[in-house]
Amino acid sequence: MTNRIAFGNVFGDGSMYGGRVSMPGYDALTEPFNSDNVPFDTRYTMLGTVVKAGLINCGAGPVPFDDLGYEPIAAIFPYFSGRLGNYNVRSFGGSVPHYWIPAVAIVTSSSIEIVPFQLGQFYNAQAFYNPVGQPFQFYVFNTDGLGVS
Amino acid sequence: MVDRVLFGDLGGGVFGCRASRPGYDVKTATKGQLLYDTSAIVFQKVLSGETILVSGFPYAGTYNVTGPSLPSEYASYSNLHMWANLYCPGVRAPLIDITAQQGIDLRYGVEDGVVKFTLTVASTVITVSGDTPNGTIKSSWAVFNALMS
Numbered sequence: 001m002t003n004r005i006a007f008g009n010v011f012g013d014g015s016m017y018g019g020r021v022s023m024p025g026y027d028a029l030t031e032p033f034n035s036d037n038v039p040f041d042t043r044y045t046m047l048g049t050v051v052k053a054g055l056i057n058c059g060a061g062p063v064p065f066d067d068l069g070y071e072p073i074a075a076i077f078p079y080f081s082g083r084l085g086n087y088n089v090r091s092f093g094g095s096v097p098h099y100w101i102p103a104v105a106i107v108t109s110s111s112i113e114i115v116p117f118q119l120g121q122f123y124n125a126q127a128f129y130n131p132v133g134q135p136f137q138f139y140v141f142n143t144d145g146l147g148v149s
Numbered sequence: 150m151v152d153r154v155l156f157g158d159l160g161g162g163v164f165g166c167r168a169s170r171p172g173y174d175v176k177t178a179t180k181g182q183l184l185y186d187t188s189a190i191v192f193q194k195v196l197s198g199e200t201i202l203v204s205g206f207p208y209a210g211t212y213n214v215t216g217p218s219l220p221s222e223y224a225s226y227s228n229l230h231m232w233a234n235l236y237c238p239g240v241r242a243p244l245i246d247i248t249a250q251q252g253i254d255l256r257y258g259v260e261d262g263v264v265k266f267t268l269t270v271a272s273t274v275i276t277v278s279g280d281t282p283n284g285t286i287k288s289s290w291a292v293f294n295a296l297m298s
Contacts, residue, residue: 007154017150017153018153018154018168019153019154019168040168042153042154042171042184044184045170045184046170046184047184047185048192049185049186049189049190049192050189050191050192050295051180051189052190053295053297054297067179067180067181068179068180068181069179069181069182070181072181075232077232080256083257083258083265084231084232084233084256084258085255085256085257086233086234086255086257137230142180142181142183142189
Protein backbone atom coordinates (compact mmCIF):
# COMPACT_ATOMS: atom_id res chain seq x y z
CA MET A 1 0.00 0.00 0.00
CA THR A 2 1.23 3.47 -0.87
CA ASN A 3 1.13 6.70 1.12
CA ARG A 4 -1.80 8.68 -0.29
CA ILE A 5 -2.12 11.62 2.09
CA ALA A 6 0.67 13.63 3.70
CA PHE A 7 0.24 16.83 5.68
CA GLY A 8 2.56 18.92 7.85
CA ASN A 9 6.28 18.42 7.39
CA VAL A 10 5.51 16.47 4.25
CA PHE A 11 8.91 15.03 3.42
CA GLY A 12 10.23 15.06 6.98
CA ASP A 13 13.18 17.26 6.07
CA GLY A 14 11.58 20.67 6.50
CA SER A 15 11.57 21.33 2.75
CA MET A 16 7.79 21.52 2.54
CA TYR A 17 5.13 22.35 5.09
CA GLY A 18 1.65 21.87 3.67
CA GLY A 19 -0.12 18.90 2.18
CA ARG A 20 -0.22 16.45 -0.71
CA VAL A 21 -2.77 13.87 -1.85
CA SER A 22 -1.93 11.34 -4.55
CA MET A 23 -4.04 9.27 -6.91
CA PRO A 24 -4.74 5.63 -6.05
CA GLY A 25 -1.61 3.57 -6.60
CA TYR A 26 0.79 6.51 -6.37
CA ASP A 27 2.87 7.58 -3.39
CA ALA A 28 2.33 11.14 -2.16
CA LEU A 29 5.83 11.14 -0.70
CA THR A 30 7.72 10.16 -3.84
CA GLU A 31 5.74 11.52 -6.79
CA PRO A 32 7.51 14.56 -8.28
CA PHE A 33 6.14 18.08 -8.12
CA ASN A 34 3.49 18.75 -10.79
CA SER A 35 2.97 15.03 -11.32
CA ASP A 36 -0.35 14.19 -12.97
CA ASN A 37 -0.78 11.70 -10.17
CA VAL A 38 -0.93 14.35 -7.44
CA PRO A 39 -4.27 16.17 -7.72
CA PHE A 40 -3.70 18.16 -4.52
CA ASP A 41 -0.48 19.90 -3.52
CA THR A 42 -0.43 23.11 -1.49
CA ARG A 43 2.39 24.43 -3.67
CA TYR A 44 -0.05 24.70 -6.57
CA THR A 45 -1.57 28.13 -7.18
CA MET A 46 -4.87 26.75 -8.47
CA LEU A 47 -6.81 23.49 -8.41
CA GLY A 48 -9.67 24.30 -10.76
CA THR A 49 -12.36 24.43 -8.13
CA VAL A 50 -15.58 26.13 -9.13
CA VAL A 51 -17.03 28.88 -6.95
CA LYS A 52 -20.33 29.22 -8.76
CA ALA A 53 -22.20 27.28 -11.43
CA GLY A 54 -25.71 26.98 -12.72
CA LEU A 55 -28.15 27.99 -15.43
CA ILE A 56 -28.87 31.57 -16.42
CA ASN A 57 -30.73 33.09 -19.32
CA CYS A 58 -29.11 35.50 -21.74
CA GLY A 59 -30.21 39.01 -20.88
CA ALA A 60 -31.46 38.11 -17.41
CA GLY A 61 -28.92 40.26 -15.57
CA PRO A 62 -25.92 39.41 -13.40
CA VAL A 63 -25.67 36.42 -11.07
CA PRO A 64 -23.56 37.30 -7.99
CA PHE A 65 -20.89 35.22 -6.27
CA ASP A 66 -18.47 35.91 -3.43
CA ASP A 67 -16.01 38.63 -4.43
CA LEU A 68 -12.74 36.93 -5.42
CA GLY A 69 -10.67 40.08 -5.67
CA TYR A 70 -9.90 39.42 -9.35
CA GLU A 71 -11.78 38.61 -12.55
CA PRO A 72 -11.94 34.82 -12.71
CA ILE A 73 -12.01 32.45 -15.66
CA ALA A 74 -15.51 31.40 -16.66
CA ALA A 75 -17.02 29.03 -19.22
CA ILE A 76 -20.48 29.10 -20.76
CA PHE A 77 -22.33 26.56 -22.88
CA PRO A 78 -25.78 26.90 -24.43
CA TYR A 79 -28.25 24.56 -22.78
CA PHE A 80 -30.86 22.60 -24.74
CA SER A 81 -33.22 20.47 -22.63
CA GLY A 82 -30.58 18.59 -20.70
CA ARG A 83 -27.82 18.73 -23.29
CA LEU A 84 -25.05 21.26 -23.67
CA GLY A 85 -23.96 22.50 -27.05
CA ASN A 86 -21.00 23.71 -29.03
CA TYR A 87 -21.63 26.29 -31.69
CA ASN A 88 -18.73 26.22 -34.04
CA VAL A 89 -19.88 28.12 -37.08
CA ARG A 90 -19.79 31.49 -38.73
CA SER A 91 -22.86 31.58 -40.88
CA PHE A 92 -24.03 35.12 -41.31
CA GLY A 93 -26.45 34.72 -44.14
CA GLY A 94 -27.60 32.45 -46.90
CA SER A 95 -29.55 29.25 -46.53
CA VAL A 96 -27.30 27.42 -44.09
CA PRO A 97 -28.69 27.27 -40.54
CA HIS A 98 -27.12 29.42 -37.88
CA TYR A 99 -25.68 27.27 -35.15
CA TRP A 100 -23.58 29.95 -33.54
CA ILE A 101 -25.38 31.65 -30.69
CA PRO A 102 -24.13 35.23 -30.54
CA ALA A 103 -23.82 35.77 -26.81
CA VAL A 104 -20.91 36.45 -24.48
CA ALA A 105 -20.30 36.34 -20.75
CA ILE A 106 -19.33 39.46 -18.86
CA VAL A 107 -17.45 38.50 -15.73
CA THR A 108 -16.49 40.76 -12.84
CA SER A 109 -14.79 39.80 -9.60
CA SER A 110 -18.21 39.12 -8.08
CA SER A 111 -20.75 38.46 -10.86
CA ILE A 112 -21.40 36.88 -14.24
CA GLU A 113 -24.03 37.68 -16.82
CA ILE A 114 -24.76 36.61 -20.40
CA VAL A 115 -25.49 39.34 -22.93
CA PRO A 116 -26.02 39.44 -26.71
CA PHE A 117 -22.83 39.88 -28.68
CA GLN A 118 -22.48 43.33 -30.19
CA LEU A 119 -19.28 44.80 -31.54
CA GLY A 120 -19.42 48.58 -31.62
CA GLN A 121 -21.75 50.26 -34.09
CA PHE A 122 -20.80 48.09 -37.03
CA TYR A 123 -21.87 44.61 -36.04
CA ASN A 124 -24.95 43.67 -34.09
CA ALA A 125 -25.53 39.94 -33.91
CA GLN A 126 -29.11 40.47 -32.84
CA ALA A 127 -29.87 41.54 -36.40
CA PHE A 128 -29.91 37.88 -37.45
CA TYR A 129 -30.41 36.03 -34.18
CA ASN A 130 -31.51 37.40 -30.84
CA PRO A 131 -30.13 35.20 -28.06
CA VAL A 132 -32.07 36.89 -25.26
CA GLY A 133 -33.81 34.18 -23.26
CA GLN A 134 -31.50 31.36 -24.37
CA PRO A 135 -30.42 29.35 -21.28
CA PHE A 136 -26.71 28.88 -20.65
CA GLN A 137 -24.86 26.61 -18.26
CA PHE A 138 -22.08 28.61 -16.64
CA TYR A 139 -19.04 27.76 -14.54
CA VAL A 140 -16.89 30.29 -12.64
CA PHE A 141 -13.49 28.97 -11.65
CA ASN A 142 -11.50 30.08 -8.63
CA THR A 143 -8.54 31.18 -10.71
CA ASP A 144 -7.55 34.10 -12.88
CA GLY A 145 -5.42 31.83 -15.04
CA LEU A 146 -2.28 33.79 -14.31
CA GLY A 147 -1.34 32.33 -10.95
CA VAL A 148 -2.05 34.26 -7.80
CA SER A 149 0.91 33.46 -5.64
CA MET B 150 6.07 31.37 7.07
CA VAL B 151 2.29 31.59 7.09
CA ASP B 152 -0.25 28.96 8.06
CA ARG B 153 -1.50 27.29 4.89
CA VAL B 154 -3.78 24.40 5.93
CA LEU B 155 -6.67 24.34 8.38
CA PHE B 156 -8.72 21.30 9.40
CA GLY B 157 -11.66 21.12 11.79
CA ASP B 158 -13.42 24.18 13.17
CA LEU B 159 -13.11 26.88 10.53
CA GLY B 160 -14.98 29.41 12.68
CA GLY B 161 -18.60 30.39 12.88
CA GLY B 162 -19.67 26.82 13.51
CA VAL B 163 -18.35 25.66 10.15
CA PHE B 164 -16.28 22.48 10.12
CA GLY B 165 -14.19 21.38 7.16
CA CYS B 166 -10.85 21.99 5.50
CA ARG B 167 -9.22 24.96 3.83
CA ALA B 168 -5.84 25.44 2.19
CA SER B 169 -4.61 28.87 1.10
CA ARG B 170 -2.55 29.71 -1.95
CA PRO B 171 1.18 30.14 -1.43
CA GLY B 172 1.87 33.37 0.44
CA TYR B 173 -1.54 33.73 2.07
CA ASP B 174 -2.46 32.92 5.66
CA VAL B 175 -5.30 30.39 5.61
CA LYS B 176 -6.82 31.91 8.76
CA THR B 177 -7.38 35.29 7.10
CA ALA B 178 -7.46 34.44 3.36
CA THR B 179 -10.38 35.64 1.30
CA LYS B 180 -12.23 33.20 -0.95
CA GLY B 181 -10.10 34.26 -3.91
CA GLN B 182 -6.92 33.51 -1.97
CA LEU B 183 -7.91 29.94 -1.13
CA LEU B 184 -6.48 26.98 -3.00
CA TYR B 185 -9.02 24.54 -1.61
CA ASP B 186 -12.16 24.91 0.44
CA THR B 187 -14.54 22.10 1.36
CA SER B 188 -17.43 24.45 0.55
CA ALA B 189 -16.24 24.84 -3.06
CA ILE B 190 -17.48 22.81 -6.00
CA VAL B 191 -14.97 20.18 -7.05
CA PHE B 192 -15.16 18.54 -10.45
CA GLN B 193 -14.53 14.84 -9.97
CA LYS B 194 -13.77 13.26 -13.34
CA VAL B 195 -15.92 10.19 -13.83
CA LEU B 196 -15.00 9.23 -17.38
CA SER B 197 -13.31 10.77 -20.40
CA GLY B 198 -12.48 9.73 -23.90
CA GLU B 199 -12.66 10.30 -27.62
CA THR B 200 -15.58 9.27 -29.78
CA ILE B 201 -15.75 9.16 -33.57
CA LEU B 202 -18.82 11.10 -34.68
CA VAL B 203 -18.42 10.85 -38.46
CA SER B 204 -16.05 8.67 -40.45
CA GLY B 205 -15.23 9.59 -43.98
CA PHE B 206 -16.74 12.36 -46.03
CA PRO B 207 -19.03 14.44 -43.79
CA TYR B 208 -22.28 14.56 -45.75
CA ALA B 209 -24.84 17.05 -44.57
CA GLY B 210 -27.23 15.58 -42.07
CA THR B 211 -27.80 14.74 -38.44
CA TYR B 212 -25.72 12.05 -36.76
CA ASN B 213 -26.89 10.59 -33.46
CA VAL B 214 -23.96 8.83 -31.82
CA THR B 215 -23.93 6.79 -28.64
CA GLY B 216 -20.73 6.76 -26.63
CA PRO B 217 -19.76 4.50 -23.76
CA SER B 218 -21.79 3.83 -20.64
CA LEU B 219 -20.63 5.28 -17.37
CA PRO B 220 -19.33 2.95 -14.69
CA SER B 221 -22.33 1.55 -12.86
CA GLU B 222 -21.46 3.32 -9.61
CA TYR B 223 -21.89 6.69 -11.35
CA ALA B 224 -24.72 5.97 -13.77
CA SER B 225 -27.48 7.15 -11.47
CA TYR B 226 -25.72 10.29 -10.24
CA SER B 227 -27.81 13.41 -10.74
CA ASN B 228 -24.99 15.96 -10.74
CA LEU B 229 -23.11 14.89 -13.84
CA HIS B 230 -21.62 17.50 -16.15
CA MET B 231 -20.24 16.74 -19.58
CA TRP B 232 -17.92 18.92 -21.63
CA ALA B 233 -17.04 18.09 -25.21
CA ASN B 234 -15.14 19.56 -28.13
CA LEU B 235 -15.03 18.77 -31.83
CA TYR B 236 -11.88 18.25 -33.83
CA CYS B 237 -10.62 16.78 -37.07
CA PRO B 238 -7.41 14.79 -36.74
CA GLY B 239 -4.72 16.08 -39.05
CA VAL B 240 -6.39 19.39 -39.80
CA ARG B 241 -4.35 22.46 -39.11
CA ALA B 242 -7.03 24.59 -37.50
CA PRO B 243 -9.76 23.80 -35.02
CA LEU B 244 -13.29 23.52 -36.30
CA ILE B 245 -14.14 26.93 -34.95
CA ASP B 246 -12.50 28.29 -38.10
CA ILE B 247 -15.03 26.69 -40.39
CA THR B 248 -15.60 29.01 -43.27
CA ALA B 249 -18.73 31.05 -43.67
CA GLN B 250 -21.85 29.36 -45.00
CA GLN B 251 -20.74 25.94 -43.77
CA GLY B 252 -21.94 24.91 -40.37
CA ILE B 253 -21.58 22.18 -37.80
CA ASP B 254 -23.22 21.81 -34.44
CA LEU B 255 -22.63 19.42 -31.56
CA ARG B 256 -24.94 18.79 -28.64
CA TYR B 257 -24.04 16.29 -25.97
CA GLY B 258 -25.02 14.97 -22.60
CA VAL B 259 -25.36 11.95 -20.34
CA GLU B 260 -28.73 10.25 -20.66
CA ASP B 261 -29.65 7.19 -18.59
CA GLY B 262 -26.00 6.65 -17.76
CA VAL B 263 -24.88 6.72 -21.39
CA VAL B 264 -22.79 9.38 -23.19
CA LYS B 265 -24.71 10.68 -26.21
CA PHE B 266 -24.00 13.10 -29.04
CA THR B 267 -26.01 14.73 -31.79
CA LEU B 268 -23.89 16.19 -34.58
CA THR B 269 -25.54 18.28 -37.28
CA VAL B 270 -23.56 19.00 -40.42
CA ALA B 271 -25.19 21.79 -42.39
CA SER B 272 -23.06 21.67 -45.49
CA THR B 273 -21.77 18.64 -47.37
CA VAL B 274 -18.24 19.91 -47.78
CA ILE B 275 -16.57 21.38 -44.74
CA THR B 276 -13.36 23.26 -45.21
CA VAL B 277 -11.17 24.41 -42.39
CA SER B 278 -8.65 27.14 -43.11
CA GLY B 279 -8.11 25.82 -46.61
CA ASP B 280 -8.07 22.15 -45.64
CA THR B 281 -10.85 19.77 -46.58
CA PRO B 282 -11.13 17.20 -43.82
CA ASN B 283 -12.48 14.26 -45.76
CA GLY B 284 -11.55 12.15 -42.79
CA THR B 285 -12.95 11.80 -39.34
CA ILE B 286 -14.75 14.20 -37.05
CA LYS B 287 -14.15 13.31 -33.44
CA SER B 288 -15.23 14.57 -30.07
CA SER B 289 -12.93 14.76 -27.08
CA TRP B 290 -15.04 14.73 -23.95
CA ALA B 291 -15.12 14.35 -20.19
CA VAL B 292 -17.86 13.71 -17.66
CA PHE B 293 -17.61 15.17 -14.19
CA ASN B 294 -19.51 14.65 -10.98
CA ALA B 295 -20.03 18.04 -9.36
CA LEU B 296 -22.74 19.12 -7.00
CA MET B 297 -23.74 22.65 -7.95
CA SER B 298 -24.34 25.16 -5.20
